[in-house]
Amino acid sequence: MTEMGHGRLTEEERREIAAEIAGSEYPRAAASDALKIVQRHRGWVGGEIVEVAAMLGMAPAELESVATWYSLIFREPVGRHVILICDSVSCWITGYRALLDHLTGRLGIGLGGTTADARFTLLPVACLGACEQAPAMMVDEDLHGDLTPEKIDAILEQYP
């Protein structure tokens, strides 16, 4: 079961979601944008999905099926920073596995895990389209390429 946290939408969230809906031809077209608004404010989407669904004129289960479809909409708590490590073919043939071992060893978590201090969540991503600098990863919205274990250590320091 998905963990239910949080509670009610804030006024600000409601306002932003309402603006998305107003700019859409049909309310439900704003579904993934609405979920992302909540995620931007809280890091992940919790129990407030019920209220979001009501705003979109959707059944909560229906919106849940949208939310769980996308790997970048989080229905569980994530760390302050999300690391997306690219496991695409270019990264695969340029040393992805050794980097993954390094990251999991250093953070003490596996793919999908969050560090105990809630600093990092580590997730795989199908392709960052950064093959020219494979192996690559993205931390929050920053792209980092030509990775080595040493470089990864230095990059992690930039994200307190």
Added chain:
Amino acid sequence: MTRDELKKIGEAEQERIRKYRHQVHVCMASGCHALRSDKVRTGLQAEAKKQGREGEVLVKRVGCLGLCSRGPLVLEDQSRIHTGVAPEEAGTLLRSLGEPEAAGGEPLPLDHPFFKGQRKIVMEHSGAIDPERIEEYIAVGGYEQMLAAIIDMAPEAVIDQVTRSGLRGRGGAGYPTGLKWSTVAKAGGGDKYVICNADEGDPGAFMDRSVMESTPHQLIEGMIIAGYAVGANHGVIYVRAEYPLAIARLEKAIGQAEKMGLLGRNIGATRFSFDLQLRYGAGAFVTGEETALIASVEGRRGTPRSRPPYPAERGLWGRPTLINNVETLANVVPILKNGGDWYAGIGAEKSRGTKVFALVGRVNNVGLIEVPLGITLREIIEGPGGGIPGGRKFKAVQTGGPSGGCIPEASLDLPVDYESLVQAGSIMGSGGMIVMDETSCMVDVAKYFMQFCMSESCGKCIPCRVGTVQMHHLLEKMTTGSATGRDLEMLEELCDLARHASLCGLGQSAPNPVLSTLRYFRDEYLAHIDEKRCPAGVCTMGAGG
């Protein structure tokens, strides 16, 4: 915005740029951006100021210069490219402008093999203009074709040019673009839509990302023209969330075009109106399939449905919808500018024009290239690609992403066109070209792609949902040394089943990487199975399974 007003903006911009004696273009597409080319740019600007040359040296942000693996890249006066420039080298670089002896980074002449042999149509303005200034796009003739089309041409005449060009869908399937447009144009009246599929997800591909980051207005102009041609007043660009820089540039470009009246109501004082919305993916590969993409835009779970009806008849909100990929739409403006016949004169018999490829993997020059179709794989890899590094031996090139296949050395003289690649067991796909040398294991590569399809399968149909898991399991056994001959037979049976019984392209083509490696590298499979040996030394045999 009238044509005269547009012309004035373009001329004023040309005048602004002409004042400078030197132009220094700093690549600010994702590749160089991640290598902190922004610091190179601010360094150059500060240095120009320090040297008192602000009036003669224009330092500007541009899109992709192509040779991504050697960034940060700086183009000097259309004469040479400085590669691997560090911010501290700004001073020396500026002092060497126009001098016979270049300094700052490693300078390359523009007749370097990477640039020679390329033909730029889609990427003509990439690296030449600032993607964040609409005025620069207008200065190179931007939006002229759009205004000319909606003011002077009948929609049928626009479609006719596209049909004559022989352009085929650049997203991978290669469906004739003109035919798709005329189907949507003929579909009943009322609201219609144009969707740009910018959900580029093929592993190893980043052509569309580059177009959006480098020349967003060229894409927008192509979409407005497409809307006019098929009778649609609404456009949607569906872009993947993994491309934050492309999203930011598109948002900015749409805002600029709206402000100038190039998007919105009564464009060019005509009766034609066209609005454009951005929609974002959130990490789901199969959503790039057109029916899945429409579901996602409608706020539903992004799974495919069976066709027919095709989106051309029943697409977004049940209305006729034209879906084209980024590169396809970016070809529209040059086609209208030079004529369909001109475009048809480039490339190969049934594959006209040029194609942008992302050349990656074990090749010396990793980056984006645009070449005429019909060129051979060898010409690409040994020309712009610069061959294989480290004196190692070429083994295979993978095209078409998870729906494609691996092409061996013996087929390197194959012309790159839609039909030849299919005959060789691969597909054109969206343009990823992954070069592998002897250090890559073909069974391992096949396993990689199967794992990709397995995790991206939406689960709606059984052949794909269950088939990919089982095929992956068999490949896992092979790469860990616990497979038998029977496993190979089962793998081939499952490939056949998934290919014929899956609902959408993802499952139907999931076996391709296995089948093509089996076709050309069966020995490697047999070595894994019969001798428990990985010839490339990649797989850890006896590791379980």
